[in-house]
Amino acid sequence: MAVPVTAGGLHSAAPGPRCARVACIVGELVVYHAFDYAARKVQIAYDRLGGGGMNAEQLRCLCAVVEERGFTGAARRLFLSRPAVSQQVRALERELDAVLLDRSRRPVQTTEAGEAVYHYGVEVLERLTAMREAVEQLKGLRAGRIRLVAGLGTGQYLLPPVIARFQRQHPGVRIELAVEAAATVFERVLRGTAELGISLGYQVPSGLVSRPLYRDAMVLVVGRGHAWARRGAQPLPLGALARQPLVVLGGPYLLSRRLLLEDALARAGIRPAVELEFDNIEAVKRVVATGEGAAFLFASHVAAEVAAGMLRIVPVAGLEIPADFVAVWRPRQYLSPLVQAFLRFAESTIALQFQDIALARPTPA
Numbered sequence: 411m412a413v414p415v416t417a418g419g420l421h422s423a424a425p426g427p428r429c430a431r432v433a434c435i436v437g438e439l440v441v442y443h444a445f446d447y448a449a450r451k452v453q454i455a456y457d458r459l460g461g462g463g464m465n466a467e468q469l470r471c472l473c474a475v476v477e478e479r480g481f482t483g484a485a486r487r488l489f490l491s492r493p494a495v496s497q498q499v500r501a502l503e504r505e506l507d508a509v510l511l512d513r514s515r516r517p518v519q520t521t522e523a524g525e526a527v528y529h530y531g532v533e534v535l536e537r538l539t540a541m542r543e544a545v546e547q548l549k550g551l552r553a554g555r556i557r558l559v560a561g562l563g564t565g566q567y568l569l570p571p572v573i574a575r576f577q578r579q580h581p582g583v584r585i586e587l588a589v590e591a592a593a594t595v596f597e598r599v600l601r602g603t604a605e606l607g608i609s610l611g612y613q614v615p616s617g618l619v620s621r622p623l624y625r626d627a628m629v630l631v632v633g634r635g636h637a638w639a640r641r642g643a644q645p646l647p648l649g650a651l652a653r654q655p656l657v658v659l660g661g662p663y664l665l666s667r668r669l670l671l672e673d674a675l676a677r678a679g680i681r682p683a684v685e686l687e688f689d690n691i692e693a694v695k696r697v698v699a700t701g702e703g704a705a706f707l708f709a710s711h712v713a714a715e716v717a718a719g720m721l722r723i724v725p726v727a728g729l730e731i732p733a734d735f736v737a738v739w740r741p742r743q744y745l746s747p748l749v750q751a752f753l754r755f756a757e758s759t760i761a762l763q764f765q766d767i768a769l770a771r772p773t774p775a
Contacts (some may be wrong), residue, residue, distance in 0.1 A: 464505045466538055469531040471498035472510060477601060478527045479517035502527070532602040539605075540744040553582040554748040559598045561609035563667070563691060563711050564735060567590035569608065569622075572759045576752060583748065592666040599738050605749055608756075611736035612666045619743075621738040621753070624760045626708045628671060628731035631721045635701040638724045643728035648678060656682045657697050657705040659688025667733075671706050674731045695721065706731065710764065 474484035475495065477746055485492040497772055503510050510524030543554050565587060573585050591597065592609045600617055607618075614620045630646070632638045638646060639656075659668055675682055685703045688694050691711055698705045699720045715721040737753055739745060765772040 424734040462666050464502055466535065468498045468502040468505075469527075469534055471495045472502055472524070472567070473528055473531050473535065475499060475511065475518060476520055476524070477603060481518070490745070523618030534683045536602050536743070540746065543746045543748060554746070554751055555584045555586065556752055557586050557588075557604045559590055559595050559604040559607045561592045561595055561666070561735075562589055563708055564608050564610075566691070567711050567713075568760055568763060569756070571763070572756050575759060576755050579755075585752070596738065599740065602740070603741070605739065605746075606753070607738040608735065609738070610666050610670070611734040612670050614736060614738060617741070618738040619741050620738045622734050622756055623737045623753075624735050624764065626733050626735060626764075627708050628667075628674070628706045628733065629712070630704055630706055630717070630724045630726055631695075631698055631701045631712050632704045632724055633701040634722055635718060636704065637769070638704065639722040641724060643725065645725045648680065648726060648728050651675070651680050651682055651726065651729075654682075655703050657682050657686045657694050657703040659691065659694060659705075659707075667708070671731065672735060674729070678729055692703060708733070 418474075471484060471488065471490075474487050475481055478484045478487055481492050481495050485495045487556075488495065499511065505506055506523065506527065508523040508527075509521050512519045512521055512524075558569075558573075566589065569587060573587060577583055577585060588598070588604065592612070595604075595607040595609040596615050596618060598604045600615065608623060611620060611622065630651075658671070686697060688697070691707065694705050694707065695705065695712060695715055699715065704724070709723070712721050712723075716723060737756075
């Protein structure tokens with residue numbers, strides 16, 4: 411039986427079974443606030459939706475083009491050919507009777523109508539994903555997917571063993587991990603291309619919900635041949651840092667931790683000399699291990715080298731640089747039982763990792 415559907419104050423008969431999925435998608439586009447001209451295009455399309463109509467694949471292609479800033483990147487992300495992506499977007503434009511993309515500009519830009527469709531399209535796709543995952547959760551944690559994005563250090567050193575253990579306990583679950591700069595982590599979560607982000611909790615955008623996941627600390631490390639390595643547990647005078655050239659992290663991937671370090675040193679009245687700069691944590695560790703300079707790195711990122719005796723942690727008198735790492739998601743986002751279970755598991759497993767890090771540190775001579 412057809413059930414009347416209210417769409418922004420306009421009544422239209424719901425599509426039959428053949429179009430139920432389409433109606434669900436389009437209905438999400440027209441139930442929000444009063445629309446401007448561009449958004450009303452979506453409502454008009456709903457009212458005249460027929461046997462074909464828009465579908466989730468068309469919305470997915472449009473959103474990918476917008477987020478990848480072009481058809482080539484969207485095709486690569488969706489594992490489709492470029493013509494296939496273009497065809498889906500053209501079909502969506504015909505259905506809405508509106509131009510959604512300005513193809514004359516490079517990179518491709520959205521029109522006003524395109525921006526409206528993208529905004530609501532992201533929400534529609536999120537709801538569809540949440541619906542599928544919610545159904546899977548009713549079967550227990552036997553299946554499902556988590557799209558996770560994390561900062562470089564977290565994604566490289568802490569999360570891989572966490573994910574491996576979680577998937578061993580839940581073999582039907584798939585966790586897709588992307589490693590990005592902290593700013594990109596926040597941006598992807600805001601855009602809805604990841605359900606969950608984990609990153610340094612420094613300058614988290616106000617549009618995200620954040621939950622502390624673990625606390626790390628930046629520590630000063632030197633190679634075992636460095637003069638400071640023979641100090642044992644005796645703290646280094648703060649003023650000595652001004653005379654020691656540092657090897658530092660740079661580049662967009664590591665900007666947030668560089669700013670965290672500079673802020674902490676500035677508060678301590680230290681303006682360090684920079685000897686070398688790398689955009690790679692491993693490169694910094696290797697250079698310092700040879701005895702060249704000193705570096706501030708997170709304790710979890712140097713745990714293996716400290717345990718092996720390749721690097722030594724040097725305490726600095728009056729200087730502590732703690733850092734909270736957080737999980738982030740959107741305020742109105744549905745956190746599935748699977749995501750919640752993973753968060754609890756990650757929190758407890760990372761806590762155990764930090765216990766192992768503390769136990770693995772060699773006793774000062």
